[in-house]
Amino acid sequence: MTRPTLTQATGPAHTRILGLGGVRGENLVPNDDLVGPIDSSDEWIRQRTGIVTRSRAGAGTDVLDLAEAAARQALDHAGLTGADIDAVIVSTVTYFHQTPAAAAIIADRIGATPAAAFDISAxxxxxxxxxxQADALVRSGAARNVLVIGAEKMSEFVxxxxxxxxxLLGDGAGAVVIGPSDTPGIGPTVWGSDGSxxxxxxxxxxxxxxxxxxAGWPxxxxxxxxxxxxxxxxMAPVAQKALDAAGITADELDAFIPHQANNRIIDQMVKTLKLPDSVVVARDIVDTGNTSAASIPLATERLxxxxxxxxxxxxxxxxxxxxxxxxxxxxxLP
Ligand SMILES: CC(C)(COP(=O)(O)OP(=O)(O)OC[C@H]1O[C@@H](n2cnc3c(N)ncnc32)[C@H](O)[C@@H]1OP(=O)(O)O)[C@@H](O)C(=O)NCCC(=O)NCCS
Known part of the structure; x- marks a missing residue:
C-alpha cells in the first residue's frame, strides 16, 4: 500500500511591514535625576552615550499596557483589526510572568483570538x-498577517x-504588522548568537x-x-551581510536604524559600513534611552x-x- 502524500502549506512569495506603532514611557527622566547614586554627571552620560533623557513608564503602566498601545497603533496604521491577525509574537525580557506568554494576553486584548501567540527572549x-520569524511564517503559509511587538519596562530591573x-535604560513598546506583499519588503535575516x-x-x-x-529582586x-x-x-560585519543578502549597497539605503544602545556605537558602525551622508541615521537614544526590544521600532516610528x-x-x-x-x-518602511 502506498502511503498518502502530505499537503505542505506555502504562502506568498513576498512580505512587507504593513503598519507600525510605538509608545514610550510617559516620563522623560533627565540624567541629573540619576547621577547621584552612581557618582556620574550629565556631561559624562551625554559624552559617553549620547543620552540626554530616557523615557520611563509610571507605576500604573506595565509591559502589557505598552505592548497593547503599540499594537493598536500598528493595526490602525495597517488598516487592519485584531481579527486579521493570525499570530502574535511579543519580544520582551521584562514581562513579569514566566507563563502564560504576554503574547496570548495581547492577542486577547486586541481581539485577535484564536491567533497563535508566543513570546521570544532575544x-x-x-x-x-x-x-x-514573522516573514518566515507568512511566506510558509503558516500565517497571513503577523503582529510583532517589542515591549519592555526596563525600569523594573534597574x-x-x-x-x-x-x-541607559528606558521603557516603551514598538509594534509592526507583517503581511503579504506584491514586491519584496523584508530582506533575508542574518542572525546568530554567542552564548559563551x-x-x-x-x-x-x-x-x-x-x-x-x-537574594532580593534581580x-x-x-x-x-x-x-x-x-x-x-x-556587529558592523553582520549589518554588511544583511545588506549583501538583500542585494543592496550602502548608497541605495535611505535609513540606518541600529539598536539604540550608545551613540558612539552607532557612530562607529556608520563609519565601518561607510554609509554616505544621504543615509538618515536613527538617534532616538538621545531622548528615549535604550529600550531593548522596543528600541528599533521606536526609532523607526520617530523617523x-x-x-x-x-x-x-x-x-x-x-x-x-x-x-x-x-x-x-x-x-x-510602511
Ligand atoms: C556602559 C558604557 C557607557 C561605559 O562607557 P565606557 O566608555 O566603556 O566606560 P569605561 O567602563 O571604559 O570607564 C571609563 C571611565 O568612566 C568611569 N565610569 C564608568 N561608568 C560610569 C558612569 N556610569 N558614570 C560615570 N563614570 C563612569 C569609569 O570608572 C572609568 O573611569 P577611569 O577612567 O577614571 O578609570 C559603555 O561601555 C557602553 O555603552 N557599553 C555598551 C552598552 C550597550 O550597548 N549595552 C547594551 C547592549 S544591548
Whole structure:
C-alpha cells in the first residue's frame, strides 16, 4: 500500500511591514535625576552615550499596557483589526510572568483570538528576531498577517546604584504588522548568537536565588567595555551581510536604524559600513534611552513621524544584546 502524500502549506512569495506603532514611557527622566547614586554627571552620560533623557513608564503602566498601545497603533496604521491577525509574537525580557506568554494576553486584548501567540527572549535583538520569524511564517503559509511587538519596562530591573547599565535604560513598546506583499519588503535575516558571552549582559541572579537565598529582586548588569567592543567590531560585519543578502549597497539605503544602545556605537558602525551622508541615521537614544526590544521600532516610528524618511524608504536595521544575540535585515518602511 502506498502511503498518502502530505499537503505542505506555502504562502506568498513576498512580505512587507504593513503598519507600525510605538509608545514610550510617559516620563522623560533627565540624567541629573540619576547621577547621584552612581557618582556620574550629565556631561559624562551625554559624552559617553549620547543620552540626554530616557523615557520611563509610571507605576500604573506595565509591559502589557505598552505592548497593547503599540499594537493598536500598528493595526490602525495597517488598516487592519485584531481579527486579521493570525499570530502574535511579543519580544520582551521584562514581562513579569514566566507563563502564560504576554503574547496570548495581547492577542486577547486586541481581539485577535484564536491567533497563535508566543513570546521570544532575544533581548535587544528581539524585534529583528521577530521580524525574521514573522516573514518566515507568512511566506510558509503558516500565517497571513503577523503582529510583532517589542515591549519592555526596563525600569523594573534597574538598580539605581549600578553604574554599568541602569542609567541607559528606558521603557516603551514598538509594534509592526507583517503581511503579504506584491514586491519584496523584508530582506533575508542574518542572525546568530554567542552564548559563551552570556555573562556580558545579565540578570544579577536567578529566580531560584531570589526565592531560596532571599537574594532580593534581580536587576541588570553588563560588562560595558566588552559589550561595546563586541558591538562596534562584530556587529558592523553582520549589518554588511544583511545588506549583501538583500542585494543592496550602502548608497541605495535611505535609513540606518541600529539598536539604540550608545551613540558612539552607532557612530562607529556608520563609519565601518561607510554609509554616505544621504543615509538618515536613527538617534532616538538621545531622548528615549535604550529600550531593548522596543528600541528599533521606536526609532523607526520617530523617523517616520518627524518626516526624516517617508513610506517606502529602504532601511537597514540591526539588533544586538544579551545572549549575546544579534539579527539584522533590510526592510521597506510602511
Ligand atoms: C556602559 C558604557 C557607557 C561605559 O562607557 P565606557 O566608555 O566603556 O566606560 P569605561 O567602563 O571604559 O570607564 C571609563 C571611565 O568612566 C568611569 N565610569 C564608568 N561608568 C560610569 C558612569 N556610569 N558614570 C560615570 N563614570 C563612569 C569609569 O570608572 C572609568 O573611569 P577611569 O577612567 O577614571 O578609570 C559603555 O561601555 C557602553 O555603552 N557599553 C555598551 C552598552 C550597550 O550597548 N549595552 C547594551 C547592549 S544591548
Amino acid at each position: 533581548a535587544c535583538a528581539g524585534y529583528c528576531y521577530g521580524i525574521g 538598580d539605581p546604584a549600578d553604574r554599568t547599565i541602569s542609567f 558571552q552570556a555573562q556580558a549582559i545579565r540578570q544579577t541572579h536567578s529566580w531560584i536565588a531570589t526565592r531560596d537565598e532571599a 536587576t541588570l548588569r553588563q560588562e560595558g567595555q566588552s559589550v561595546f567592543k563586541w558591538a562596534v567590531w562584530q 517616520l513621524r518627524e518626516g526624516q524618511v517617508s513610506s517606502g524608504a529602504l532601511a537597514l536595521q540591526i539588533g544586538f544584546g544579551a545572549g549575546l544575540v544579534y539579527a539584522a535585515q533590510v526592510v521597506v
